[in-house]
Amino acid sequence: MTAAPASVCFRGRGDSARLAIGRMAPGGHRRGRAGVGVVLALLLLGLWLPWSAWADVAGLRYEIEIAPTGHAAMDAAIERASLLASLGDDETLVPLALIARAQADRWRIDDVLRSFGYYDAVVDVQLDGRDPADPLLAETLAAGAGLADLPVKIRIDTGPLYRLAEIRVDDAVPEAVQSAVDLRVGEPAEARRVLSAGTAMLEALREDGFAVAQVPPPQATVDHRTRGMAVRYSVDTGPRVAIGGIEITGLERLREGFVRRRLGLAPGEPYSPSRLELARRDLLASEAVAAARVIPATALDADGRLPLAVEVVERKRRTLRVSGAFASDEGGSLLLGWTHRNLFGGAERLSVHGEIGAIDGTSRDSLNYAAGASLRLPDRGRRDLDLAFDLDAVSESLDAYDRDAVTAGAGLELRLSPRLAVAVGAAVERARIAQDGPAEDFRLLSLPLTLGWDGTDAPQDPRRGLRVEAQLVPVPWVQADGPGDGQAFVRADLSASAYLDLTRLGAAGETQDAAAAADDARAQGELAPAAPRSSTVIAGRLALGRIIGADARAVPADWRLYAGGAGSVRGYPYQSIGPRRASNAPAGGDSLLEGSLELRRRLRGPWGMVAFADAGSVTADGLSDLGAVRVGVGLGVRFHTVIGPLRADVAVPLDPYPGDAPVQLYLGIGEAF
Template sequence: MFARSLCALTLVFPAVVYADVEAPAEAEQNVQFPYVLKITATDNFHDLLEKNLDLARWQRERRVTREQLARLLDSVTESVSGLLATEGYFSPVVNAKLDESVQPAVVSLDVKAGEPSRVRDIDVNYMGAIDEDEVRVQRLFERREQTWSLPVGSIFKQSAWNDSKRRALSSLINRRYPAAKMIRSEASVDPQALTVDLSIDLDSGPAYTYGPLEVSGLSRFPEKLIRNNVEFHEGEEYRRKDLVDLQTDLQNLPHFSLVLVDVDLPENPPFIAPVKVTVQEAPLSKISTGLGYSTNTGVRGSFSYRYLNLMDRAWVFDSSLRLEQKEQALSAGITFPRFASGYEHRVYASYTREDIQSLAIDKWKTGVSRSSTSENIDRLIRLEYQIERSELNDGTVFDPQSLTAKYQWVRRNVDRLRNPRSGNVITLEGGGAIKGVLSDETFAQLYGRGVQYFPIGKKSVFVGRLELGQTFTKDVTNVPTDWLFRTGGSSSVRGYDYQSLGISLGGSTVPGRVLAVSSLEYQQPVYKDWLGAVFVDHGGVADEWKDWEGSTGVGVGARWVSPVGMIGIDVARGIEAKQFRVHFTMGVTF
């Protein structure tokens, strides 16, 4: 929301150059003069010079004349010195030579970078209202070692110098001092001592507190839809994170197609900054249709309808119909926007029919849920009533009912959601039912899943996944299948059909009480946004741990990091099943 230009002052000293170029004949001045550039450089600076020098660029253009080439050679010393100065080398020796005895001519550029200059001293001076905040100044100095990109003793680099100045200024702008600015920055070079002294002066400006919230752009939805998402109060000290979080939360609501959150910063006291929220409302109704294919459930078609202002209260009504070869589903629900408590509530009903691994299941569900999202943690509490009818291949029928309570906790701690390279995602769930309370059986379930990303080198990544679950009950026949386990297929054990790993009963594959699945995968970039992958999965389901036997799948795959997310295809062999299977996936499996 605030832009600041950071100036940099770097002193570059003359380099030594030896050039052997004859003046071109006047008749040759407008004739194209092709040449080949050969660069010899110390300290692996070849790529830097090849990418940025005009002498290299014009070689590729192949339209340069001999006169133009002579001018390029005259200025190559300055160009090389400027480039190496950004990497901390201020006294390079440059030797440029043109050889016209061969065709095309050869330009030899020899660069000896010399010794790098290192940071000797760092001086950050604060002025403005922050002078009265001794505790804050002390904390800024204590945290400088963590945020400063150029510690004492490190090789000077222009990119790190710019980053350090940006971080120093942001440390003020992000909290209490949004009008802070940099009034001076200097990098003083001593080429004889090979040192650089860094200094910056920062003016914090006044300390601001939040003023009243002003909302514009609403015509159909109540203002409390926005106010219920505001987690800061008038009179509190300004924090940029509050405004960023508010804008993100509002933009995630389906009610708005555009959200802008900003503050007015008065130049005179009292320094109270009104918060301005400007929104553009989305269309009230939305109809979506789709066609697709899943290696788990086959060809599918879908239809959905959403209305954003039920009862003129900004309640969201949604309904959907999904038809797949192995599964069909119909659902409807109402979502109540976030309350002032920070929670979102929903009521819903659904019907699902599936026939997978010779087990036909009809499910009727209705329930209420309460959810919240804070930082990188999602929480869900759900109360649900379910009636189920399942029929085995031999005609055996089970028809349990249950009133269940469930709690789910998900933490996403990754460097990026679309294509993670480091961090982890942890999912924990627990719940169950009590016999006699609209339930045919007492049961409890515990489930956990973890995915860990390990970066390898600059671009490769190693992914480990572990999934464990157990349902505690005496009579499994009176427990709905959603509270038991089957596995197999994409995102679980590849090389096996969808939910084919379970317990054989009555000619069908039925779910069991215990689950364990693990996976190891290595991803390597191969071309632009494409990655190759090799993996091994191992897992299975049983009725008791003593009977558990895992199945193994191994294979290779390709990943495309598309604008809409990760799209993957895997070819896997199920070792025990002695079969190959192809699996398609979309999105990162958390």
């Protein structure tokens, strides 16, 4: 080809920016003007065409075929851009509507090809073997409407791949910022990468403190003789600025001092969009805040700083929660909770709850009861340091033991990062416990130390990431009033869950875009859009437990280790796995090993299916008896909601104990782990 260099125009802003390249024809008219002419011609044509060209009496259907280019990603983009393909070939159309789609497809597909670096492509669209520009086509199509599906074929000659010949930035910018332009001479001249490089440069400038920097859409020139593109970025960096005054609006009951402390921003510190976003997320971490926006001003103040406006939307202060669950081994349970999220104006949270369990249970002699209250005071002395108080009472009759207890505790929790937290506390417990003999009264002091990491993408329905919790609980003082003697001990627990989204690994096009959009929304603290119509997640869980310093029989029964039940090894009754007493009831042990594996498949709409296998072992002599591992397998159904999935699992024990039911059913809210 010997045409002269083409004028190239990039238009658009930000992430939605779009490349429009107008190749100059010999007469000087751009492709865009020709497209307008075609549309006007079609409208004028419709004024004298017979009504049959517009009306759809017999129904005009079509069957589309797009010849592959050999470039998988580009073929997928072409199919998404094509109106003929994306709007469906199973509907009836009037002839002119079909012709308009075909004409639009030529321009839309050409834009896709240019975005991949093909600037001399030919897109041939044929309707029943005829060109859509044929003035007699509409009447011909109307005459044959309803006889058969109309063949629509799209053939593409991509032509040669164009490459970047020159990349120029017309201003002095820091080297780190210029490196954000991830383009190299000789690479394919892909319009999407040329545009994204300009956006990346602007983001890097603002991250480096140039808050009012401007990077207009780049100018480019395509030379058809050399198959090359020259790209020029015009940059106006402006001054490097600091944060100015911070104005907070939207507060009702929250104190302004609390909001400023949660933001952690101070006038005079360097401006950085990522720093502002981190401050916004820190504010959203408070349960008293429903939404927050940090908006930089459009101009600098008199001191050359950039003022900020913070808009806050508070959550409703009081909530009432009702939930329930059912397991065939434990019966039903009903929980009622009340929470005040902002008790004194500093996001103090007071929660009160009550629970009734063993409703219609097959292995209980009476109902179980639990009640409690907790008060959490955030940011005590420093940001992310919370002080918590808890008071709980329980009365339960289980296969393993009967227990009436009251516990009270206080603790400090420090969030080291959005994902990592550490907590330390102290708790006292007074309990009366009966297990194969007269009841014993226990009084003990525990000093729990907890370390938690949550790298998952969603707390109720994780699709990817890792979650780990380690807890070490020394119990230095135990007093027993009964036949036994109190003995100090230490209990250690470690649990880890991992999630792998197989859909993302093989995702392409819309599925991958939807997954990314969901992740972005969750990262912003917003309600995530619906997951892709179908997805597959592999989830795994591992749990270890150990009691050190005392024989299992010397440890109060409620502190021993047990396995079995809805949150443990499904298929086996609650706490049933492990050593047995003379009565064949669970005795509990000093070592625990558990593992679970689930294959979660999201179906159409809110429905999903799960296949799972759980395994667990409890021993009274360390982890030496791995032959005692019990395995349960099963299937589950999920109905996904905004508060998490509703869960129904059916599990079968592969090696049941004598008297165990052959099947167990579990109903609840949220995934098993």
